Amino acid sequence: MxxxxxxxxxxxxxxxxxxxxxxxxxxxxxxxxxxxxxxxxxxxxxxxxxxxxxxxxxxxxxxxxxxxxxxxxxxxxxxxxxxxxxxxxxxxxxxxxxxxxxxxxxxxxxxxxxxxxxxxxxxxxxxxxxxxxxxxxxxxxxxAPLVPIGDRLLFANYDYCLNIGGFSNISFEEDGHRIAFDISPVNYVINHYCRQVGLEFDRDGKIARQGSICQPLLDELNNMDFYQQAGPKSLGREWVETLVYPMLEKYGLNLEDRLRTFYEHAAHQIERVITTHSRPSGNSKLLITGGGAFNKFLIERIDALCPCEIVIPERQIIExxxxxxxxxxxxxxxxxxxxxxxxxxxxxxxxxxxxxxx
Missing domain, CATH: 3.30.420.40 (ATPase, nucleotide binding domain)
Incomplete structure (x- = not known):
């Protein structure tokens, strides 16, 4: 070669x-x-x-x-x-x-x-x-996903490579194979609700930080069938529009509480995946890139829940x-x-x- x-x-x-x-x-x-x-x-x-x-x-x-x-x-x-x-x-x-x-x-x-x-x-x-x-x-x-071949060949120093964009997706090595799949919607949902009040996104998670978690909604989100499926699996907008939006809207929450609950859902799903595929050494590194890496409150929630070291790289790599x-x-x-x-x-x-x- x-x-x-x-x-x-x-x-x-x-x-x-x-x-x-x-x-x-x-x-x-x-x-x-x-x-x-x-x-x-x-x-x-x-x-x-x-x-x-x-x-x-x-x-x-x-x-x-x-x-x-x-x-x-x-x-x-x-x-x-x-x-x-x-x-x-x-x-x-x-x-x-x-x-x-x-x-x-x-x-x-x-x-x-x-x-x-x-x-x-x-x-x-x-x-x-x-x-x-x-x-x-x-x-x-x-x-999908297509990024994991790059994670394997270009970012092998990290145990997990997490991208947070419209959807979160993760890739990692397991038993000599690269495993990867979509985890949950993230910015696709957050930005959708922010646009309804004239904003493009929730800067630093400030809106969600002001809200409270609606436990029944959180439980319903976390119990969706997709999260029980084994990979490979991927998500599209059709799934969000058919299942997630109706669920988020039926409780009549204000924007702050709706986003706060959804942030917790997104962070919990990331934690659940990493815990399920944890490393025996317990000293694993999680590389986070994508627009969600700039969302301070979301990263705080992931850091609070996940049993690994979070690495936020230089801005050019994030973006x-x-x-x-x-x-x-x-x-x-x-x-x-x-x-x-x-x-x-x-x-x-x-x-x-x-x-x-x-």
């Missing part, structure tokens, strides 16, 4: 709708080991009309409207990459785009990551890999780890190495997901 040196741009748009993350990294493979360096990174907020379409809007579109938006959003992504490359004076070997999840029902073998990779390649004139989930889902896997790893997925695609692990998705085999446009 020869040594490699590849520069890649990763694009990440999460279900929390906080914008587009662009991360340019250089990856090196030497003596079969991968390393990375973040060359530059930047976040781009979405215009309100685009945010609405990426939210509930796209799910209600006609087939023609949907495919038109798919192309237009791809063009938008390509334009942002062009701005990024000009600002930071970079021109990578490959672009890897997560797209934005509109449909995710793997049990029906249905998924759609909007944002046409061909449009990105056309705008930037750089080879682009997109649609990373489709092959895995057609093989019978969940198509751009998922975009960084999508750049890595594109790099693995170029290296002809698996970028999707059967042990985390439930597919019968590891696979090289993605579609290349060049």
């Amino acid at each position: 020869k040594d490699l040196n590849i520069q890649a741009i990763g694009l990440m748009s999460g279900t929390s709708l906080d914008g587009l993350d662009v991360c340019c990294c250089t990856f090196r493979r030497e003596a079969r080991k991968w390393s990375f360096h973040i060359d530059c990174a930047k976040g781009y907020t979405y215009p309100d009309d685009l945010k609405q379409k990426l939210g509930a809007g796209a799910q209600q579109m006609s087939a023609l409207e949907f495919i038109t938006f798919h192309s237009a959003y791809g063009k938008f992504l390509g334009e942002r990459v062009n701005e990024f490359m000009q600002e930071f004076n970079v021109r990578p070997d490959i672009i890897a785009s997560h797209g934005h999840t509109i449909f995710h029902e793997p049990q029906k073998r249905i998924m759609y990551q909007i944002g046409d990779g061909a449009a990105i390649a056309a705008e930037t004139r750089i080879p682009t890999v997109s649609d990373f989930r489709r092959l895995d889902i057609m093989l019978g896997g969940q198509g 751009y780890k998922e975009a960084l790893i999508f750049a890595f997925l594109g790099t693995l695609y170029m290296a002809d190495e698996p970028n999707c692990l059967a042990s985390v998705t439930g597919a019968p085999i590891d696979n090289i997901g993605g579609m290349l446009f060049k």
